[in-house]
Amino acid sequence: MTELPGTAKTLYQKLVETHTVARLDAQNVLLYADLHIMNEYTSPQAFAALTHAGRKAAQPGQNLGVVDHIIPTHPLAIRTITEPHSALQASNLKRNCDFHDIPLFDTNDRYQGIEHVIAPELGMVRPGMVILCGDSHTTTYGAFGALGFGIGTSEVEHVLATQTLVYRLALDMRIHVAGRLPTGTTAKDLILLIIGQIGAQGARGYVVEFCGEAISSLSMEARMTLCNMAVEAGARGALIAPDATTITYVKAHCPDLVGDMLAMAQTDWADLHSDKDACFDLELHFDANEVEPYVTWGTSPDQAIPITARIPQMPADSGNALRHTMERALHYTRLHAGDGVEGLPVDVVFIGSCTNARIEDLRAVAAIVKGRYVAPAVRAMIVPGSGEVRRQAEAEGLAQLFIDAGFEWRQPGCSMCLAMNDDVLSPGQRCASTTNRNFEGRQGRGAITHLMSPAMAAAAAVTGRITDVRKLGAQA
Structure with missing residues (x-):
């Protein structure tokens, strides 16, 4: 990714630019994370390494713990994790979050749920953010015009210690989707069509920006589905420029955004789009009118x-x-x-x-x-x-x-x-x-x-x- 002062920029370039703490070399930057989400499955080793180094989380309030992967889903009012290894993972996450003063949505918390579902619905996701998580489907947050992507355990440790990440820059891809989805089809069918046509590695190395009439007509929940599965085409991120639909959702889920704070936020959000003359490394075009209900037949989403x-x-x-x-x-x-x-x-x-x-x-x-x-x-x-x-x-x-x-x-x-x-x-x-x-x-x-x-x-x-x-x- 190249960028020159005063030149047209893509949405991806703007998000990286506003979160770059330092430029390390031509391909790597030190990227600031507005929000870092952890689950019981991908965080234990990171916390252990942090403890071994004698460090605490740098910005506890900008981190979040969620028990979601190993939790039983039986319809009981009070849930208990009985499998020993799973119970240990959950208890370790609680112990670590308590020690580092990190908020946790534990097993029986009223707002417990899947990390990529609860973060948006609880108003933690807003346009222009950088959001990291030790889970590949962190691309979900691109639906808000936020750069979200999954990271590894060693990177989780680095983010906990510094609230930053050594980040290798991606290429820019734009996918235009014209028309409107026919009756009986959904964003899930659209993304399966796209993945099926470009392949499971078709977006490898790219952050994908979705645009076009079909995208702007989608609800926020449908946009989350689309961005969630972009990683199944190998994408390092997925983005949709925020619009009136985005702002309506965010206002409904972020009660703290009011008055002058909301006005300032909306002013910032107005620039969260790719400039008219911005250059993409690759552009693809699809027609939503051609979408049918899709089903996978094999062992890969493509x-x-x-x-x-x-x-x-x-x-x-x-x-x-x-x-x-x-x-x-x-x-x-x-x-x-x-x-x-x-x-x-x-x-x-x-x-x-x-x-x-x-x-x-x-x-x-x-x-x-x-x-x-x-x-x-x-x-x-x-x-x-x-x-x-x-x-x-x-x-x-x-x-x-x-x-x-x-x-x-x-x-x-x-x-x-x-x-x-x-x-x-x-x-x-x-x-x-x-x-x-x-x-x-x-x-x-x-x-x-x-x-x-x-x-x-x-x-x-x-x-x-x-x-x-x-x-x-x-x-x-």
Whole structure:
């Protein structure tokens, strides 16, 4: 990334520039972090190293701890982590946060939830911020015009000690999406289409800025879904310039932003866009009008097709790397080139994760489920993204609708997204999932994951098979 005083800048360049403490060399800067989020899974070694060095967190109030990956989601009023290793991770996070005076959303905290769900809903995420976390889906915050990205354990230690990060600059990519999403499709379908076309490494080394009519017409929750999954194309970050939709959301979730403080913030936010003549290293164009409901067929998010399509044929060359990848994926998912995914029976439906467990997602599920019932022999579970989402769904009558239809209505957490607790699929089980990754064993050893939107997952739950949600429609 090159930048000269007075020249047009991209949004990414502006965010880096305003957070650069020092320029280390042509490709690296010391970057200041406005917010650093930690979970029980990726922080223990960092805290141990900090203790060994005799240091404390430099800016405790700009750090946050969340128990979310290993927490059980059984629908109990008081939750207890009984698995010994998981319990140790949670207790260590509490001990470390207490010692360093870092706020923590612990197991039974009213606002506990998935880190990338609770931070925006509790008003911690605002345009123009740099947000770090030891989790790859920190790209979610790009929906606000904030630069968010995942970091490693050694970097977590550095951020705790200094509130800064040695950061290698990325390239700039802009993705224009024209038109509007057709009825029955969502931001999840759009991002699966994009990843499917550019590949799992198509944005490697880039921070991606999404723009265009299709993007500006999305809700904030849909934008979070889009940015959340940009990392599945290898992106180092994802951005959407803040607009009226962003500001409305932030004002509703940030009660401290009022009066002169809000006026000053909005003045700053007005410059959070790429300048007209800014140069990008790569620009791509898509048409939202062409989006259909998408489903993955393999073991990578880029192995995705429209519900009306068939799995691609193998390359003829037996030595082709793509052929080898496809053969392995199809062997794992027990499918074949040329197969369709529509009509494929499922054993489990999982609706949750930092990608699709917000109230908007649950409302979309309810629109399909209303007046219908979970198909026999299908286990269907809904794990809200936070305690606040759970309460809102209960207040709106959604939770009771789900329970009456045969869904398990559970407590918030990462749950079956990565099966680090007791929400685990059995070998050979096929799952319709609203999560972000369909890797081998991701939801359980030998389990098969098909990524899709919440509405598509709801359709699978009530029909017992992967179904084009457009054939069902919402119930009146």
